[in-house]
Amino acid sequence: MLEKLLSASRAYYVWLGFLLCLIAGCGLAYWQQLRTGLSITGMSRDVSWGLYISQFTYFVGVAASAVMLVLPAYFHHYKKFKRMIILGEFMAVAAVVMCALFIVVDLGQPQRMLNVMLHPSPNSVMFYDMLVLIGYLALNIVIGWVTLEAERLGVEPPKWIKPLIYLSILWAFSIHTVTAFLYAGIPGRHYWLTAIMAARFLSSAFCSGPAILLLLVFLVRRLTGFEPGKDAVRTLATIIVYAMCVNVFFYALELFTAFYSQIPGHAEPIVFLFAGHDGHLAWVSYWMWAAAVMAFISLALLIPPSSRDNPALLPFALVLLVAATWIDKGLGLLVGGFTPNMYETVTPYMPTAREIIVALGVYAIGALVLSLLWKIALDVKREVGNFSG
Amino acid sequence: MNKSRRSFLKVAGLSVFALTGGLAARAAMPGAAGAGIAPGGYAKGEKALRAGRWAMVIDTRKFAGPEDYEPLAEACRAAHNVPRIPDAQNVKWFWADSYEHCFPDDMNAYPDDKTRARAYPLLCNHCANPPCVRVCPTQATYKTEDGIVAMDYHRCIGCRFCMAGCPYGARSFNFKDPRKFLPSPPPNPDFPTRMIGVVEKCTFCAERLAAGKMPACVEASDGRVLFGDLEDAGSNVRRALAADFSIRRKPSLGTQPGVYYLI
Numbered sequence: 001m002l003e004k005l006l007s008a009s010r011a012y013y014v015w016l017g018f019l020l021c022l023i024a025g026c027g028l029a030y031w032q033q034l035r036t037g038l039s040i041t042g043m044s045r046d047v048s049w050g051l052y053i054s055q056f057t058y059f060v061g062v063a064a065s066a067v068m069l070v071l072p073a074y075f076h077h078y079k080k081f082k083r084m085i086i087l088g089e090f091m092a093v094a095a096v097v098m099c100a101l102f103i104v105v106d107l108g109q110p111q112r113m114l115n116v117m118l119h120p121s122p123n124s125v126m127f128y129d130m131l132v133l134i135g136y137l138a139l140n141i142v143i144g145w146v147t148l149e150a151e152r153l154g155v156e157p158p159k160w161i162k163p164l165i166y167l168s169i170l171w172a173f174s175i176h177t178v179t180a181f182l183y184a185g186i187p188g189r190h191y192w193l194t195a196i197m198a199a200r201f202l203s204s205a206f207c208s209g210p211a212i213l214l215l216l217v218f219l220v221r222r223l224t225g226f227e228p229g230k231d232a233v234r235t236l237a238t239i240i241v242y243a244m245c246v247n248v249f250f251y252a253l254e255l256f257t258a259f260y261s262q263i264p265g266h267a268e269p270i271v272f273l274f275a276g277h278d279g280h281l282a283w284v285s286y287w288m289w290a291a292a293v294m295a296f297i298s299l300a301l302l303i304p305p306s307s308r309d310n311p312a313l314l315p316f317a318l319v320l321l322v323a324a325t326w327i328d329k330g331l332g333l334l335v336g337g338f339t340p341n342m343y344e345t346v347t348p349y350m351p352t353a354r355e356i357i358v359a360l361g362v363y364a365i366g367a368l369v370l371s372l373l374w375k376i377a378l379d380v381k382r383e384v385g386n387f388s389g
Numbered sequence: 390m391n392k393s394r395r396s397f398l399k400v401a402g403l404s405v406f407a408l409t410g411g412l413a414a415r416a417a418m419p420g421a422a423g424a425g426i427a428p429g430g431y432a433k434g435e436k437a438l439r440a441g442r443w444a445m446v447i448d449t450r451k452f453a454g455p456e457d458y459e460p461l462a463e464a465c466r467a468a469h470n471v472p473r474i475p476d477a478q479n480v481k482w483f484w485a486d487s488y489e490h491c492f493p494d495d496m497n498a499y500p501d502d503k504t505r506a507r508a509y510p511l512l513c514n515h516c517a518n519p520p521c522v523r524v525c526p527t528q529a530t531y532k533t534e535d536g537i538v539a540m541d542y543h544r545c546i547g548c549r550f551c552m553a554g555c556p557y558g559a560r561s562f563n564f565k566d567p568r569k570f571l572p573s574p575p576p577n578p579d580f581p582t583r584m585i586g587v588v589e590k591c592t593f594c595a596e597r598l599a600a601g602k603m604p605a606c607v608e609a610s611d612g613r614v615l616f617g618d619l620e621d622a623g624s625n626v627r628r629a630l631a632a633d634f635s636i637r638r639k640p641s642l643g644t645q646p647g648v649y650y651l652i
Contacts, residue, residue, distance in 0.1 A: 037585040038547075039564040044477035048552040048562055108547020108562060108586025115527040115546050126526035126550055187520055187642040188556025342558035343490035347477055 001149065004379040005372060012375065019368045026361025029354045030105060038108060041355040046347035047338040049106070051359050056102035058208075058330040059366070060179045061201060063095035063136060065209020067172035068239050074165050080232045083386060084217065086151075087228075089144035090373035091213055092172075096137040098366035105358050125181045132175045139168040144373075152380045176201045183337065191269035191336040194257075200250040201329070207243035208325035210236050211318040216370075218315055226378055227388040234309060241302040244321055248295055251328070268344075269336040277346050284335045291327035294320040436601035441620030442517070442536030443593055444647040445604075446629045447510060451613040455485040455508040462510075464609035468594065470582045472570030480561040482591040483512045483606055491650075492638060504652060512606075513538060513559040513591035514638065514646030521551035521560065530588070536619070536647060537593045547586040556642050560590045619647065 033040050043050045066088040072078035073085050104110050121127050143164055150157040180198035187193065214236055217228050258266040274289065276282040301307045301317035308314060334349075341347050351359075381387045433439065452458060465471060465483040472480055488500070491509040515538045521530050522538060529545040532538055552560045566585045568575075575582050580596065583589055593616075594604035602608070607616040617624035626649070629635075635649040 037564055037566065038562070039478055041564075043564070045479055045481070045552075045561055046477065046558065048549045103548075106548070108549070108588075109545065109584075112527075112544070112546045115529070115544055119527045119529075119544065121526050121528050123523050124526040124550070125524065126548065130526075182550075186524070186554050187644065188639065189553065337553070342556060343486060344493040345490060 001145075001152065001376050001380060004376045007379075008375060012371075016368065016371060019364050019371065022364040023361055023368065026357050026364060029357040030361060032354065033105070033358060034110075038106075040352060042350050042352045043355075044347055044349065046341040047335070047349035049334055049338070050349055051334075051351040051355050052102050052106035054330045054334040055359055055362070056099050056106070057179055057182075057201075057333065058326060059095045059098045059102065060133070060176055061205030061329065062209045062212060063092040063099065063133075063140075064172040064176040064202070064205045065213070066092035066140065067169050068206050068210045068236070068243075069213075070165065070172070071169050072235070072239075074162075074169070078235070080229050080235065083381070084213075084228045084232055084236075086144055086148050086377045086381075087217060087220075087374060088210075088213055089140045089147075090377055091209075091216070091370060092140045093137060093144065093373060094366045094370040095209075096133055096140070097369050098362050099133060100137075101362045101365060102359070105362060125178060125185060129175075129178050129182060132171065132178050136168070136171050136175050139164060139171055143168055144377075148377055148380055151386065152384060154384060173202065176205050183333070188342065189337045190265040191333075194254060196250055196253060200247065200254075203243050203247040203250055204325045204329055207240045207247055208322055208329075210240050210243075211321050211325075214240070215315060215318050215322070220374065220378065224378060225388050226381070233314075237302065237308050237314060240318070240321070241299070241308065244295070244299060244302065244325075247325065248299065268340050272339050272346065273332050273336045277340075282335075282339075282346075282348065283350060284331060287327045288332050291324040291332070295324035295328075298324060434599060434601075438598045438601055438603075440535050440618035440624075442618065442647065443515065443598070444536070444617065444619035444626050444649065445512075445515075445593070445607070446615040446617075446626045446635065446649045446651060448613050448615070448629075448633075448651045449507060449509055450651060452510075453507055458483075458485040458508060458510050461606040461609045461614070464605040465591070467576040468597070468605035469580050469592075470567075470571055470575040470577055472567040474565060474567075474570050478562075478564035480563065480567060480589065481511075482561070482589075483510060485510050492636065494639065494641075496636065500652075509650065510606075511557070511559070512648060513593070514557055514644065514648045515591075515593055516647065517645035518643060520554040520556065520642075520644060524550045524554040526550065533595065535598075537595050538590075539592055539595055540589055542581065542583050542587045542589065545587040547588065549588060551588055556639050556644065557646075560588050562586075562588050 029040070041050060041052075069081045069085045069088040073081040104113060107113055116127060116130055143161060146161050147157045177198045180201040183189070183192035184194060184197035214233065217226070217233075220226050221228065255270065258270050271277075272282065272285075274285055276285050298317045298321040301313055302321070307317070338349065339346055378387070462483045462485070466473070469482060471482050474480055485508040488505050488507065488509060489495075491511060515536060517536065519530075519532065519538045522532055525531075526548060527544050527546055529541045530538060530551055531541070547562065549562055552562060563583055563585050567583050571582060594602070594606075597604060603616055607614045615625045615629050617626040619626060621627065629651065630649060633651045635651050637646040637649055640646070
C-alpha cells in the first residue's frame with residue numbers, strides 16, 4: 001500500500017516539503033541543544049521538567065484516545081465508526097512517535113537512552129512507560145495496517161487480529177495510567193500526589209484526543225471530500241462532551257480536596273496557578289484562567305444537542321476544548337507540580353523560544369507521520385469506494 | 390537469483406556461527422577471566438571507614454548566618470569540583486538557606502529569634518527510603534550497603550525523574566558544561582568533573598570514607614557537624630541524638646532522612 005504515496009497531488013508534496021523544511025529548521029535548534037545542553041531551555045534546578053515532558057504527557061493522551069473509536073466499534077459493534085477507525089489508529093501511531101521524541105529531546109544524554117533497556121529497573125515507572133508505549137505503537141501499526149489491507153482486498157480482517165484489537169483497547173488505558181503514575185507516585189509534589197491523577201488524565205485524553213481527530217477529519221473532508229459519516233461525527237461529539245464533563249468534574253474534585261481540607265501543600269500549587277504569588281499574577285495564571293473560560297464555553301456549546309450538531313459551531317467548540325485541555329495538561333500540570341518548589345519559594349519557568357522551536361519540530365514530525373499514514377488510508381478508502389456518500 | 394541466494398545463505402551461516410561462537414566463548418569466560426571480582430562487586434580498602442548506616446548530625450546552634458556555612462560549602466566544592474554557576478541552572482551540593490525554606494512545615498510558629506534568624510545547611514538526606522532511587526529508570530542512582538545514596542554519572546541519561554522525585558531539592562542537573570565554570574586544572578584532580586546532561590548531588594563523600602577520611606564538610610566544621618554510624622548505639626551521632634532535641638526535613642513523607650538538625 002506504500003505505493004499510494006507515489007501518486008499524490010502537487011499540493012500534497014508541497015505540504016510534505018514544507019514539513020521537511022520545518023523539521024530541518026527546528027532540527028538546527030535541537031542540534032544546538034545537543035551541543036550546549038538543556039541550558040537553551042527555560043528549565044532550571046527547581047523546575048527541572050518543562051514544555052517537553054508536558055507535551056509528552058499530552059500526546060500520550062492523544063494516542064490513548066483512539067480507543068474511543070475502537071471500543072464502541074469492536075465491543076459494541078457500532079459499525080458507523082468503522083470508516084473513521086483507521087484514522088484514529090494512525091493518529092495514535094503519530095502521537096506515540098511524538099511522545100518518544102519528546103522524551104528523547106528532554107534527555108540530557110540522549111545517546112545513552114538505551115540504558116533504560118540495558119539496565120531495566122522494574123521499580124521505575126519510566127521503565128513501564130517505555131514498555132507500554134512501545135507495545136501500543138506496535139499494536140496500532142499492526143492492527144491499522146492489517147485491517148486496512150483487508151479493507152483494500154475486500155475481505156474480512158484475519159481472525160488473529162481480533163485478540164490484538166481487544167488487547168489494544170485495554171492497552172490504551174494502560175498507557176495513560178502509567179503516564180499518570182509518573183507523576184502521582186512522587187512524594188512531596190502536592191499537585192501531582194493525587195489518586196485521581198490517572199482518572200483525570202484519561203478523561204482529559206478521551207475528550208481532547210477525539211476532538212483533535214474530529215478537527216483533522218473536518219480538515220480532510222474539506223481538502224479531499226472524505227466523508228466520515230454524519231452519525232459517526234454525532235456519536236463522537238457526544239463521547240467528547242461526556243468525557244469533557246467528567247474531566248471538568250474531576251478538576252473540581254481536586255479543588256474541593258485542596259481548599260476544604262486547607263492543607264497548605266495541596267492548595268499552594270493551585271493558588272499559584274490561578275492567582276500567582278505575592279499579589280503578582282504569573283504568566284501561567286492568564287493561561288489557566290483562559291483555559292477555565294474556554295472549558296466552560298466549550299461545554300456550553302457542546303452540551304445542547306442543537307449547537308453540538310451545528311456544523312459551524314462544532315469545530316469552534318472543539319478548538320476551545322482542545323485549547324483548554326492543552327493548557328491544563330500541557331502547561332499547568334508541569335508548572336503547578338514544580339511551583340512552589342521544595343523550599344516553598346517560587347522559581348519562575350517560561351519556555352524559551354528555542355525550546356518552543358524544538359517542540360515545534362517534534363510537532364512537525366508528528367504531522368509528517370500523520371500525513372503519510374492518512375494519505376495511504378484515505379487512498380485505500382477511495383479505491384474501494386468507502387470514501388464519500 | 391540463485392547465486393545471490395547462495396551468497397546470502399553463506400553470509401547468514403557465517404554470521405550465525407560467529408554469533409554462537411562468541412556466545413560460547415563468553416559463557417566459558419566467568420571460569421577463567423572473571424574469577425577475580427564478581428561483576429559489579431568491589432572490596433573495601435583496609436583504611437576504609439565502615440558503618441551500618443552513615444548519618445549526619447548538624448549542631449545548628451553553633452552556626453549563625455550563611456557565612457558560617459561557607460567554609461563547609463567551599464570544602465565540598467573543592468573536594469568534588471562543584472562549579473559556581475550564577476543562575477537558576479546552577480549546581481549545589483551543600484548550601485545554606487533560611488529556617489522557613491529549610492523546614493517549610495512550620496513546626497513552631499513562634500521559635501525564638503535566634504532560631505528563626507539562623508541559616509541552616511541543605512544537602513542530600515541520604516534517605517533510608519529514597520524516592521530518587523525508586524524512580525531512576527537506569528539504576529544510575531542507587532543505595533550502597535552503608536546507606537549512602539550514590540550516583541553513577543556514566544549511566545545517568547539525564548531524564549531528571551530523580552529531581553522531580555526528590556522532596557528536598559537536593560539534586561542538580563548539569564544544564565551547562567560544568568567544566569567551563571571550573572578553573573583548570575580543577576580543584577581536586579582526584580575526583581571526576583562531570584559532563585553536560587547528567588544529574589549530581591552530595592555523596593556523603595563516599596570516596597573519602599573509602600580512604601579513611603571524614604566527609605569534607607565535616608572536616609571543615611570544627612566538630613559542629615557530626616558524622617557516624619546510626620546503627621551503632623554508642624556512636625557519636627547516636628549519643629548526640631539521644632542528648633538533644635533534633636528534627637529532620639519533611640519526616641512525614643516516609644523517606645527517613647539521614648541528616649539530623651539539632652535545634
